[in-house]
Amino acid sequence: MELEPIVVSRSSSAAGAGYSVSYGDSLYRAFDLPLESLKLFPIDTEERSLSGSSQTRFSLRGSTTRGVLMLLDGQRINDPQTEYYNSDIPFTKEDIKKIDILPSGASRTAGPDAIGGAISIALKKPEADERVLELGYGSHDAANVLLSFSEKMDNLATRFSLESHRDRGFSYDTDSKGFVISSVSFLEVPVGDINLSAGYQEKEYGAYDFYTPGKGNPSREWTRTYLLKSGADLKGDGFLIKPSLLWRRHYDKFMLDENAMGSNHHRSDVYTPALYLEKDTAALGTLGLNLEYGKERMNSSNLGKHDRNHKSLTLSDKFRLGKKISLDFSLRRDDFDGFGDMYYGSASAKVGVSEYGTLILGVSQDIRIPSFTELYYSDDYSVGDAGLAAEKSLSCEFGYDYSRPGAGGGIKIFHRDERDLIDWVKSQARWEAENIGVAKVVGTECYFKVRPAKTASFDFNYTYIDKQFKEQDYIFKYGPNYARHIFNGSFTLDMGRVSSMLWVSYKKKPLRDGWWLLGGYCDYRLNEKARFFFRVTNLLNVEYQQIEGIPQPGRYLEGGLRLEW
Numbered sequence: 001m002e003l004e005p006i007v008v009s010r011s012s013s014a015a016g017a018g019y020s021v022s023y024g025d026s027l028y029r030a031f032d033l034p035l036e037s038l039k040l041f042p043i044d045t046e047e048r049s050l051s052g053s054s055q056t057r058f059s060l061r062g063s064t065t066r067g068v069l070m071l072l073d074g075q076r077i078n079d080p081q082t083e084y085y086n087s088d089i090p091f092t093k094e095d096i097k098k099i100d101i102l103p104s105g106a107s108r109t110a111g112p113d114a115i116g117g118a119i120s121i122a123l124k125k126p127e128a129d130e131r132v133l134e135l136g137y138g139s140h141d142a143a144n145v146l147l148s149f150s151e152k153m154d155n156l157a158t159r160f161s162l163e164s165h166r167d168r169g170f171s172y173d174t175d176s177k178g179f180v181i182s183s184v185s186f187l188e189v190p191v192g193d194i195n196l197s198a199g200y201q202e203k204e205y206g207a208y209d210f211y212t213p214g215k216g217n218p219s220r221e222w223t224r225t226y227l228l229k230s231g232a233d234l235k236g237d238g239f240l241i242k243p244s245l246l247w248r249r250h251y252d253k254f255m256l257d258e259n260a261m262g263s264n265h266h267r268s269d270v271y272t273p274a275l276y277l278e279k280d281t282a283a284l285g286t287l288g289l290n291l292e293y294g295k296e297r298m299n300s301s302n303l304g305k306h307d308r309n310h311k312s313l314t315l316s317d318k319f320r321l322g323k324k325i326s327l328d329f330s331l332r333r334d335d336f337d338g339f340g341d342m343y344y345g346s347a348s349a350k351v352g353v354s355e356y357g358t359l360i361l362g363v364s365q366d367i368r369i370p371s372f373t374e375l376y377y378s379d380d381y382s383v384g385d386a387g388l389a390a391e392k393s394l395s396c397e398f399g400y401d402y403s404r405p406g407a408g409g410g411i412k413i414f415h416r417d418e419r420d421l422i423d424w425v426k427s428q429a430r431w432e433a434e435n436i437g438v439a440k441v442v443g444t445e446c447y448f449k450v451r452p453a454k455t456a457s458f459d460f461n462y463t464y465i466d467k468q469f470k471e472q473d474y475i476f477k478y479g480p481n482y483a484r485h486i487f488n489g490s491f492t493l494d495m496g497r498v499s500s501m502l503w504v505s506y507k508k509k510p511l512r513d514g515w516w517l518l519g520g521y522c523d524y525r526l527n528e529k530a531r532f533f534f535r536v537t538n539l540l541n542v543e544y545q546q547i548e549g550i551p552q553p554g555r556y557l558e559g560g561l562r563l564e565w
Helices: 025-030 034-040 372-376
Strands: 007-013 016-022 044-047 056-059 068-072 096-103 117-123 130-138 142-153 156-167 176-189 192-206 220-236 239-255 264-281 285-300 304-321 325-336 340-352 357-368 391-404 407-419 422-427 430-435 438-453 456-469 485-494 498-508 515-525 530-537 556-564
Touching: 016 034, 034 044, 034 096, 034 485, 034 498, 142 556, 285 325, 285 372, 304 372, 372 430
Parallel strands: 068 117
Antiparallel strands: 007 016, 016 096, 044 056, 096 117, 130 142, 130 556, 142 156, 156 176, 176 192, 192 220, 220 239, 239 264, 264 285, 285 304, 304 325, 325 340, 340 357, 357 391, 391 407, 407 438, 422 430, 438 456, 456 485, 485 498, 498 515, 515 530, 530 556
C-alpha cells in the first residue's frame, strides 16, 4: 500500500490564502501529536514539554498568544479562562482530517479572537472498516499508545479512539501523563449528513515556572476536558443549512508550589448553539447568514463565579466577476455581556493575473474579549483587572501566489493596527493585566515549494515581523511574546517501502539570540499492515528557551510500530 505524501499547500480564507496540512497517514509518521505539524508553518508555537504533551500556545503574525482563534469544524473552542488550554482538544490524531492556518480575517463567521489569525481543525469522517494500533517509546521514558476502531455500516459510520502518553520529563518538574478517548459518528441522509462527536481528555504535568518565569516554583497542574459537538450539513436546490451545537467543559487544578499547601480549582463551560444558512444566487453569488448564541461560565476558587453571554449575527457574500476575479465580504455583530454591541468583518479580493499567478488583497477588523484570568485573577505575583476593554485590530495585506504543476510560491506583505492591547506588565510588586494602548505590526511572509521528482519535495517558508508599541517603557511578564524571524524548511523522500523527512527551523525573538532546530523521521513498511517508524526532534541538542527563563527539551528520540488492518 503506497502512503500519501505530506501535503502542505495554500488554502483560501476570508482575507486571502493561508496554509493547510492534510492528515493522510504520512503526517502521523512525521509528528507524534497533531498540533506538532504546525512546526511546518510560519506560526510561532510555544511548547512547554516533550511533543507539546502538556501545553502549547500559538502566536500568528506577531499577535499575543491570546490573539489566535481556535476552530473545530468551524466552531470557536477558545478557552474562556486562559489561552494556555486552547490546545486541550479531546480528540486523537486518528480523528483529525485537516488543519488550516488562516491569517487575520478568519473570524468572518466564527467569532472573536482572530487578531493574528486562526487555527481551524476539521474532524475526519470514518470511511471504511479499519483498526489501528500504534506503539511508541522514546527518550525520558516517554511511552505512547494509540488504538482506534472504525466501522462503516450502510449509511452510518463510527470511530472510537483511545490515546495515552506518559514521560518522566526532560528536567526537574517537567514530567507529564494523560490520555484521550473519543468518538466520531456520521449518519448519511438523502440531503446530506448528521454528525455527533464527543471526546474526553485528562492530563497531569509538572509545570516548573510555567507562570512565574525565574521564580523557581515547582508547580503542578491537572486538567480534564469534555467536548460534545453535533451538527448537520443539509443541501438542496442551491441551499445549505448547517445547524450545530457545541459544549466544552474544562477543569483545572493548579498548585503554584508543590511543597506548600493550597491549590486553585477552576471549571469553565462553553455552550454554543448556531445556525448557518447559505444560498447560491445568480446575481449576488453565495449569500450566507450565521446566527449564534453563546454562554461562557466560570466557577473558580481564585477567579470567583462569572457568567458571560453573547448573541451574534453574521452576513457574508462570495461572488465572482468574470473568470479571474473573486470577492468575499462579511460583517458580524456581537453583543457580549459587559462590552455591548461590536461590529467587525472583512473584505478580500483575488485577481488572476496569469495562468499560474494570483494577486490577493484583504482588509479585516477583529476583536478579542478579555479572558476570565485577565479580568479576575489574583495571587502574590499577578493580578487581573475587571475593567479591561476589548482588544481591537485593523489588518490589511497584499500578496501574490504562483502555482503550477511541480512548483509553487508566494509572498505577502501585511500591516496591523492594534488598540487596547492587553498584556501582563510590571507594576510595583506584581504583574498586572492592562490595556497597554496601541501597537503597530508590519511584516512579510513568503513560501516556496518544489517537487523535482514524484518521490521528492522541498518546502520552505520565511516570516519577518516588526511590532512597535506606542508606549515603550513597559516590562512584559513573558518578554516580547512574538517571533521576529521564523524560517522552516523540509525535504521529503518517499521510496515506497522507505519514507523519510528532514526538517530544519529557525526562530528569533526581539532582543534575544535566535536558535536552529533540526529534526526528522524515517519509517520502513514491512507489508500493507505494519511498519516501523523513527522520529527525532532537536537532533543537535540545542539549548534554547521559547519563553525567557523556561528551558526547552533537548534531543528527543522515539521509535515504534504501527499496525493497520
